[in-house]
Amino acid sequence: MHESAIDRTAARFRPILGLSLVPLSVAYAVLVMNAPLDRVQGIIQKILYVHPAMAFAAYLGFLITAVAGALYLWRGEEQYDRLALAAAQVGVLFCTLNIITGPIWGKGTWGRWWSWDPRLTVTMLLWFVYIATLLVRSFTEDPARGARFAAVYGILGAPVMVLNYFVIELFRGRAIHPENLEQGSLGDGMGWPFLVGAVVAILGSLYLIACRIEVESLRAIWLQRRREAPDGGECT
Amino acid sequence: MNTFAAVLWKDLVTEWRTRDRAVAMLVFSLLTVLVLRFSHPMGALANTDEIAPGLLWVAYTFSSVIGLNRAFATELENDALSGLALAPSDRGWIFAGKALANLLILSGVQFATAVFFGLLFDIDFTPVAGRLALVAGLGAVGLSSVGTLFAAIAVRTRYREVMLPLLLLPLLIPILLSAVRATAVLLESGVLPDGPIRTLLVIDAVFAILSFITFEYVLDE
Amino acid sequence: MSSDSLAIFARGIEKRFGHVAALRGIDLELPFGRSLGILGPNGAGKSTLVRILAGLSRPTAGQLRIAGEEKDRRRVRGRVGLLSHATLLYPALSARENLRFTARLYGVEDAQSRIDTLLEELALTAAADRRVDTLSRGMAQRVAIARALLHQPPLLLLDEPFTGLDVRSAEELEVRIRAVRDAGRSVVLVSHDIERICACADRVLVISQGRVVHTSENAALDPAQLRAVYDRAAEASA
Numbered sequence: 001m002h003e004s005a006i007d008r009t010a011a012r013f014r015p016i017l018g019l020s021l022v023p024l025s026v027a028y029a030v031l032v033m034n035a036p037l038d039r040v041q042g043i044i045q046k047i048l049y050v051h052p053a054m055a056f057a058a059y060l061g062f063l064i065t066a067v068a069g070a071l072y073l074w075r076g077e078e079q080y081d082r083l084a085l086a087a088a089q090v091g092v093l094f095c096t097l098n099i100i101t102g103p104i105w106g107k108g109t110w111g112r113w114w115s116w117d118p119r120l121t122v123t124m125l126l127w128f129v130y131i132a133t134l135l136v137r138s139f140t141e142d143p144a145r146g147a148r149f150a151a152v153y154g155i156l157g158a159p160v161m162v163l164n165y166f167v168i169e170l171f172r173g174r175a176i177h178p179e180n181l182e183q184g185s186l187g188d189g190m191g192w193p194f195l196v197g198a199v200v201a202i203l204g205s206l207y208l209i210a211c212r213i214e215v216e217s218l219r220a221i222w223l224q225r226r227r228e229a230p231d232g233g234e235c236t
Numbered sequence: 237m238n239t240f241a242a243v244l245w246k247d248l249v250t251e252w253r254t255r256d257r258a259v260a261m262l263v264f265s266l267l268t269v270l271v272l273r274f275s276h277p278m279g280a281l282a283n284t285d286e287i288a289p290g291l292l293w294v295a296y297t298f299s300s301v302i303g304l305n306r307a308f309a310t311e312l313e314n315d316a317l318s319g320l321a322l323a324p325s326d327r328g329w330i331f332a333g334k335a336l337a338n339l340l341i342l343s344g345v346q347f348a349t350a351v352f353f354g355l356l357f358d359i360d361f362t363p364v365a366g367r368l369a370l371v372a373g374l375g376a377v378g379l380s381s382v383g384t385l386f387a388a389i390a391v392r393t394r395y396r397e398v399m400l401p402l403l404l405l406p407l408l409i410p411i412l413l414s415a416v417r418a419t420a421v422l423l424e425s426g427v428l429p430d431g432p433i434r435t436l437l438v439i440d441a442v443f444a445i446l447s448f449i450t451f452e453y454v455l456d457e
Numbered sequence: 458m459s460s461d462s463l464a465i466f467a468r469g470i471e472k473r474f475g476h477v478a479a480l481r482g483i484d485l486e487l488p489f490g491r492s493l494g495i496l497g498p499n500g501a502g503k504s505t506l507v508r509i510l511a512g513l514s515r516p517t518a519g520q521l522r523i524a525g526e527e528k529d530r531r532r533v534r535g536r537v538g539l540l541s542h543a544t545l546l547y548p549a550l551s552a553r554e555n556l557r558f559t560a561r562l563y564g565v566e567d568a569q570s571r572i573d574t575l576l577e578e579l580a581l582t583a584a585a586d587r588r589v590d591t592l593s594r595g596m597a598q599r600v601a602i603a604r605a606l607l608h609q610p611p612l613l614l615l616d617e618p619f620t621g622l623d624v625r626s627a628e629e630l631e632v633r634i635r636a637v638r639d640a641g642r643s644v645v646l647v648s649h650d651i652e653r654i655c656a657c658a659d660r661v662l663v664i665s666q667g668r669v670v671h672t673s674e675n676a677a678l679d680p681a682q683l684r685a686v687y688d689r690a691a692e693a694s695a
Contacts, residue, residue, distance in 0.1 A: 073453050076515070121409075128406040135402060139393040143475040144517070145457065149389045152450040153403060156382060159442055160407045167410040167435050227478045242561035250549045253588075314589075315543030319604075321513055322545075323562040324535030457514035 004079040007217040014210040017203055028200045031193035044108035047101050049193045053201035054098035055123060061091020061205060062126060065133065066158035069151030078220065081147040084154065085137070086212035090205050092130040099127055122164050129157040239325040243333025250310060251341060257306040258341050265299035265349045273356055284357050289419035291357075293412055295349050296375065300342050301401050304383040307338055308391035317391075321455040331384060331451035335444075339380040346372045359423070367428050368419065374436040375415035378443050382407055385447040388454045410439050463522070464489050464612045464643035465510060470519035472505050472667075479505040481667040482519070489611065492634060492644040494658030496651065496683065498691035502667040503647045504542070507616045510645065511539045524611045535563065538610035540618050544601040548590035552581055552600045555589060556607060563608035575603040579629075594621040602630065606637075613637055616647045631657050651687065655680050665690035 028049075038045035064087035072080035102120065103113040114120065133150045140146030251257055272291045311317040320330050350368065354361045361368055383404055390399035418432035467485040471478070479502045487493050497503045508514040510523065512534040521527065524536040539545075546555045553572060560568035576585050579599045589597055598621045605613060615634070619627045634644050634657045648654050654661055663671035663686050671686045673679070 073450070125406050125409055132402050132406060136389060136393060136399065139395055139399055141394070141474075142457070144473075145392070148453045148456065149393070152385070152389065152454055155450060156385070156407060156443070156446050159446070160410060163410050163435075163439060163442065167413050167439075170431055170435065223476050226476070227473070227481070238561050238564055242558055246547065246550065246558050249554070250547060253549045310547075310549075313548055314546050315541065316545055316547055318508075318513055318539075318541065318543070319545035319559070320562075322511060322534050322537070322539060324531050324564075325562070326531065457508060 004077065006079040006083050007213060010210040010213040010217075014207060014214065017207040017210060021200065021203055021207060024196065024200050024203065028193065028196045031196055035190060035193045041109050044105060047105040047108075048190070049197040051098060051101040051105055052194070053197040054094045054101060056198050057201040057205035058091050058095035058098055058123070058126065060202060061087045061094060061209075062130065062154075062158065062161065064209070065091060066154040069154035072147060072151050073155075079217075081151070082213050082216040082220075083209070084147070084151060085216065086209045088130060088133050088150070088154070089212060090208045092127070092134065093208070094201065094205055095123065095127045095130055098123060118165060122161060125164060126161055129153075129161070133157070239323055239329040240333045240336075243320070243330050244336050247307075247334060247337035248340065251337070257303050258344060260306065261299040261303040261341070261345045262348055264302045265295045265345055266352050268295040268298050269349065269353050269356060284359065285423065286420075288353075288357055288359055289416045289423060292350065292353055292419065293375070293416050295353070296342075296346055296372070297379070297405075297408065297412065299345055299349070300338075300376075300379045300383060301404065303341060303345070304338060304380075304387040304404075305390070305397050305400050307334060307384065308387045309396075312391060317455070321457075327452045327455050328448040330455070331388075331448055335380050335384040335447070338384055339376055342376045342380055343373060346376060364422050364426055367422055367426075370428070371415060371418045371422060371433070371436075374418075374433065374440060375411055377440040378411040378436065379408065381440070381444040381447045385451060385454065388451065411436065414439065462489065462525075463487060464491075464524055465493075465645070466520075466522040467510075468520040470506070470509060470516045470521060472502070472509060472514065473517045479667055480509070480516070483664075483667075483669060485662075485669075487612075487643050487645065489643055490638060490641045491659045492638045492646060492657055494654035494661040495645065495647045495664060496649070496654060496661060496687055497664035498687070498694050500694065501664045501690070503664055504616055506664070507539070507541070507614050507645065507647055510612075511537050511614050513539075535608070536611050538605035538608065538613045539616070540601055540605040540614070541616045542620070544589070544597050545604060546589045546597060546600055549588060551586045551588050552576070552592065552596075552603075553585045555600060556603055559604050559607050565608050571607065572603075575606060579603050595623055595626060598622055599626060602633075606633075609642075611642050613642065613644045614647075615644065617649070618646070619648060619650055619653055627653070651680050651683050655683065663687060663690055666694050 032046060032049045035046065035049070037043065065084050068080045068084035068087060071077075072084060102123075106115065107113050133153050136153055137143075137146040137150045140149055269291070272294060276287070308317070311320065321327070323330065347369075350361055350372070353359070383400075386403040387400055390396045390403060393399045414432040414435040418429055418436065421427065421429040421432070463486055465485055465487040467483060470480055470483040470485070472480040483502075483506060485493075495503050495506070505514065509516050509521065512523070512530055523533045526532045526536060546552075547558070550558065553576070556572045556575070557568060559565075560572065565571055573582075576582050579602060581596065581599055581603065584592060584596055589600065592600065598618075602618065605615070613634075618630060622630060631653065634646065638644050638659075644657070646654060646657055659674075661673045661683060662669050663683070670690055671683075673683060
């Protein structure tokens with residue numbers, strides 16, 4: 001009963017993801033070390049290979065949270081909730097890392113820790129929304145109800161994140177954040193470490209999500225065994 | 237639709253008899269204006285026009301949080317919320333009734349706050365009163381729709397009064413941004429700006445539709 | 458018997474609240490025109506079961522059909538009248554206003570006369586226009602009974618309906634329960650009061666720790682024997 005499709009997929013792909021992350025991480029480290037040193041910014045510019053990658057993983061995590069939450073409400077199967085919870089927890093981790101690495105870079109390049117640039121603002125709001133989904137879950141006594149509340153919140157949060165971006169963009173005074181990739185802001189020799197960094201962050205977050213799902217499904221199995229124990233299985 | 241009208245009528249009659257929610261919101265809103273007034277050094281008041289739109293919306297937002305927290309607290313007495321959840325209609329209509337009641341109460345508070353605000357900060361809102369009401373109303377629609385949905389969630393968590401702003405405020409930023417911008421342009425030039433009004437309309441629609449659909453699951457046990 | 462002619466058809470109903478199992482597989486069948494009593498110590502899962510039957514709470518597992526309706530949860534809710542521990546009434550509204558509100562929620566036809574009839578039958582006419590928060594516990598409970606009966610539901614769920622009622626009102630409620638049953642509708646009655654359950658129910662279940670531990674059919678309803686089963690269940694769950 002607890003061995004549903006998502007749990008099986010997580011269990012199957014976790015070792016593959018974990019194994020592929022080993023050589024990729026090594027390659028990533030070598031590429032970053034060998035990447036050309038920025039003439040103006042110096043060593044601090046190498047955060048470029050870490051910081052946006054964390055953001056990709058954070059956005060992906062929230063997308064998964066929202067979609068899995070919607071599926072949970074629609075189908076009512078616990079496996080979707082396990083996915084939503086795992087993606088939210090891993091997402092909040094990457095979002096936090098992104099928010100920590102950003103200001104370090106900002107201080108080094110712009111001379112200040114924070115700017116109210118659209119992308120920064122949206123990422124900070126995303127962090128608050130993530131925190132709220134996790135809080136509403138833990139502040140609700142019945143876990144199934146907490147899961148539904150978190151799902152509803154995720155469903156409202158996702159479009160707001162997109163809207164937010166456009167609204168802030170619409171009214172912004174000036175943006176100092178580097179522009180999108182297709183506008184070619186990456187210099188020679190920066191493409192590969194950037195790309196591999198993004199791949200490592202995304203695979204890494206998927207790996208952690210898979211681990212988290214396994215923990216949750218093991219917990220569900222354990223709880224079921226306890227409930228079915230001959231003594232009535234009351235947990236105290 | 238029957239459910240919608242019944243819930244709206246019930247909420248407004250209850251509010252009219254007790255008046256506790258509107259009074260609490262109003263007093264809180266006026267106090268917020270007062271606190272904001274004193275959070276600025278006397279000398280800085282030369283640029284009131286610049287900060288007024290933002291201050292006004294801060295007062296609206298915080299007083300709506302106070303009111304929304306009460307909106308479902310009344311349903312907990314005698315477990316009336318279960319009585320509502322038992323209604324054999326689409327629960328979205330329960331949401332719509334409660335959200336509209338909240339919207340009407342909030343609008344009244346917004347009006348009184350604006351009058352008080354205008355007197356304290358010496359701003360004459362009368363030439364733009366109708367257009368300002370439109371902007372305030374558009375902002376209030378978004379506030380009351382997600383606010384009603386999240387109040388129904390918050391009321392059934394621990395620390396309910398704390399939970400509501402934690403859920404609500406991060407999602408209100410696009411509404412606040414557009415509403416403050418629209419208010420500022422309006423006060424400055426007397427013209428309604430297209431962009432912010434259009435974004436407010438889009439956000440209101442998205443919030444209202446999603447809240448209507450998901451309310452069903454919020455009332456479930 | 459086809460499950461469509463049953464007021465309740467439940468198979469393997471489970472309800473978990475996290476790591477706590479409130480119901481561990483309840484099977485239940487109740488034909489129309491019968492009344493079912495449910496006994497059980499505190500925490501046995503009685504109220505959880507009633508809330509699931511009412512459509513308020515979703516079971517974690519199991520199959521449930523109410524008056525032939527399974528999929529459409531709205532129609533399930535419309536076929537049930539619930540009287541729970543709480544009165545479900547709004548204190549700032551009068552008794553009549555509360556009933557009028559309920560009538561609109563359920564789309565009751567000819568609500569005005571239906572409300573008047575119920576108010577009269579429950580001896581509430583004099584108090585009809587008083588706010589509920591000024592009524593005594595017993596009167597508020599009678600308004601709550603009127604609320605549950607208003608839309609003439611095929612299935613009436615009563616969770617501890619005798620609390621707060623004086624002896625005479627309790628006896629009248631007993632008569633009313635039997636009348637509802639005799640009119641071809643069904644009643645589920647949850648109570649601690651073994652005597653009253655035996656007086657109103659055709660069949661009695663004893664629930665303990667989320668399971669049915671005993672069933673008595675109408676012919677063999679014996680308060681003393683039920684008391685013994687109940688005491689054993691209470692002891693086991695203590």
